[in-house]
Amino acid sequence: MIYGVHCKDTVQTHMAILTNRLDETLMYQRLLSISDPVKFTFEGQTLTAQAGESVAAALLASNVESFRDTPVSHSLRSPFCMMGSCFDCLVEIDGQPNCQACMTEVRDGMEIYRQRGEA
Amino acid sequence: MSSVDLGIVGAGPAGLAAAVEARSAGHSVALLDEAAHPGGQIYRNIDHAGAKQFELLGPDYAYGKALTKAFGKSGCSYLPKSSVWHVEQRDTGFRLSYSRDGRSHGVDVGSLIIATGALERPMPLPGWTLPGVTTAGAIQILLKASATVADDLVLVGSGPLLILLAAQLVTSGYPPRAIVETVPLKNYVRALPRVPFNASGLGYLYKGSKLLARVARAGVPIFRDARDIVIEGTKRVEAVSFRSKGRAHRVETMSVGLHHGVVPNQQITRLMRCEHVWDQRQHAFLPILTEDGETSVHGLFVAGDGGGIRGAHSAEIAGRLAALKVIERMTGESQAAVKSLRKKLKRDASVRPFLEALYPPFSEALVPSDDTLVCRCEEVTAGQIRDAVRDTASEANQVKSFLRTGMGPCQGRVCGLAVTELIAEASGRSRNDVGYFRIRPPLKPLSLNELADYETEAQ
Ligand code: FES
Numbered sequence: 001m002i003y004g005v006h007c008k009d010t011v012q013t014h015m016a017i018l019t020n021r022l023d024e025t026l027m028y029q030r031l032l033s034i035s036d037p038v039k040f041t042f043e044g045q046t047l048t049a050q051a052g053e054s055v056a057a058a059l060l061a062s063n064v065e066s067f068r069d070t071p072v073s074h075s076l077r078s079p080f081c082m083m084g085s086c087f088d089c090l091v092e093i094d095g096q097p098n099c100q101a102c103m104t105e106v107r108d109g110m111e112i113y114r115q116r117g118e119a
Numbered sequence: 120m121s122s123v124d125l126g127i128v129g130a131g132p133a134g135l136a137a138a139v140e141a142r143s144a145g146h147s148v149a150l151l152d153e154a155a156h157p158g159g160q161i162y163r164n165i166d167h168a169g170a171k172q173f174e175l176l177g178p179d180y181a182y183g184k185a186l187t188k189a190f191g192k193s194g195c196s197y198l199p200k201s202s203v204w205h206v207e208q209r210d211t212g213f214r215l216s217y218s219r220d221g222r223s224h225g226v227d228v229g230s231l232i233i234a235t236g237a238l239e240r241p242m243p244l245p246g247w248t249l250p251g252v253t254t255a256g257a258i259q260i261l262l263k264a265s266a267t268v269a270d271d272l273v274l275v276g277s278g279p280l281l282i283l284l285a286a287q288l289v290t291s292g293y294p295p296r297a298i299v300e301t302v303p304l305k306n307y308v309r310a311l312p313r314v315p316f317n318a319s320g321l322g323y324l325y326k327g328s329k330l331l332a333r334v335a336r337a338g339v340p341i342f343r344d345a346r347d348i349v350i351e352g353t354k355r356v357e358a359v360s361f362r363s364k365g366r367a368h369r370v371e372t373m374s375v376g377l378h379h380g381v382v383p384n385q386q387i388t389r390l391m392r393c394e395h396v397w398d399q400r401q402h403a404f405l406p407i408l409t410e411d412g413e414t415s416v417h418g419l420f421v422a423g424d425g426g427g428i429r430g431a432h433s434a435e436i437a438g439r440l441a442a443l444k445v446i447e448r449m450t451g452e453s454q455a456a457v458k459s460l461r462k463k464l465k466r467d468a469s470v471r472p473f474l475e476a477l478y479p480p481f482s483e484a485l486v487p488s489d490d491t492l493v494c495r496c497e498e499v500t501a502g503q504i505r506d507a508v509r510d511t512a513s514e515a516n517q518v519k520s521f522l523r524t525g526m527g528p529c530q531g532r533v534c535g536l537a538v539t540e541l542i543a544e545a546s547g548r549s550r551n552d553v554g555y556f557r558i559r560p561p562l563k564p565l566s567l568n569e570l571a572d573y574e575t576e577a578q
Pocket of ligand 1: 084088
């Protein structure tokens with residue numbers, strides 16, 4: 001992964017998350033407020049999740065729109081099945097690429113990045 | 120390498136029931152499951168769900184609690200977060216290789232029950248790969264596991280799960296923005312003679328009608344007989360456009376939930392080269408099974424939706440039945456309960472012909488337009504598959520080697536049936552002749568390090 005590209009994208013992501021937050025409608029809403037918080041980062045931004053949930057659920061509930069881009073056409077993807085079959089939720093967690101976000105429990109201090117293309 | 124009498128893969132109703140049955144007869148059982156907690160998709164997170172989830176998901180969900188409780192007390196060796204990536208036949212049964220927390224392990228089992236349930240039927244429509252488009256099942260998993268809902272969801276497709284989800288979302292206070300229903304109107308007439316006039320069948324229909332009434336009362340718009348469906352957007356989903364009863368519509372949304380039925384998850388039975396056959400009514404391949412769930416491979420059973428879609432209740436019965444068959448083999452004593460379970464299974468399935476006639480797969484997703492992506496991993500379009508067929512590829516595996524469909528990380532879990540369907544359409548051959556992708560180990564991508572460590576350990 002090239003560091004320069006990474007930095008630029010981090011800024012963009014940050015913007016995307018912020019604009020999203022200002023929108024009236026969010027993609028996803030939590031029905032319950034977080035009672036047992038876990039703090040982690042996505043593309044450098046700190047987010048909070050409920051302990052015990054998956055990385056995919058944590059990111060979706062934070063209204064992160066895309067998780068990865070594809071190896072072939074670099075189009076954006078986000079979780080499709082949430083049950084481990086489609087691999088559209090792949091992210092990089094603590095330096096390890098190819099992690100299925102929907103099958104990984106979110107933990108305090110996790111550093112998560114989008115997966116870009118083939119890792 | 121540890122070894123047990125019976126191995127079970129999958130901790131849904133079939134797997135849990137099988138484990139409890141075999142344990143109560145005193146046999147050693149190991150149950151492997153990908154998730155962190157038992158329940159499968161249907162009873163996902165049941166042991167940790169709060170009052171909110173039980174309120175939204177209703178008594179059919181809460182029912183699962185009894186199953187996980189009995190399982191917890193059964194003394195079964197339970198291996199959660201364990202993803203089986205290979206199964207091999209041995210003199211004494213089978214060896215399962217599985218990955219857990221980035222390390223691989225093996226377990227030898229005498230008999231094996233595959234209870235890996237169902238996957239969503241692939242629904243390749245234009246735009247179905249855009250962020251914000253998920254399966255309806257994914258939305259339900261978010262609800263069960265995280266009490267999280269999509270804010271302005273448009274549901275597209277048909278089937279009992281779609282209606283159930285819509286009703287649950289109504290209760291949550293976030294009703295779907297719209298339901299774009301793909302059932303041709305003539306299907307209602309066609310399904311009528313198949314109404315199951317018995318207690319079990321009518322019970323299912325009564326429940327379904329109550330759910331529909333809840334959705335209707337909430338004023339959720341239902342667009343019937345929808346066609347020409349296109350999911351629009353550039354970087355994410357922005358709208359769904361379609362025609363319904365002759366009029367064009369466009370509904371703006373940030374989330375789309377797709378569903379037109381579920382199909383058996385066959386990764387392991389395919390890997391084991393069990394015989395499968397096309398079933399026109401379920402519109403899917405099914406493993407060929409005996410009445411009690413044994414495949415064409417001796418000692419290898421399938422219980423639950425993996426053997427054909429019959430739902431959670433049937434899955435539980437089938438799990439017990441398969442376990443009793445395994446017990447019979449091991450002890451040589453015939454099991455008294457077998458007969459009554461077989462009967463129960465038949466009765467519970469009586470609603471299926473009605474559902475299958477009413478909710479067949481959506482034709483536009485079976486034969487998508489040329490520029491629609493079919494294989495999400497390798498980004499192969501329907502047109503490319505048709506071209507390959509024109510250039511003489513007429514089997515699923517030929518198309519796979521030409522175009523890499525099914526060679527991505529999902530190994531065809533998502534696109535497999537759609538590819539078979541397209542080749543059948545383009546070549547005019549039967550689905551049995553077209554066949555399905557040859558499934559090879561590892562069933563899930565493994566790092567080379569993990570593989571190397573495992574191989575040294577096994578020596
Ligand atoms: S969302 Fe499909 S594998 Fe994670």
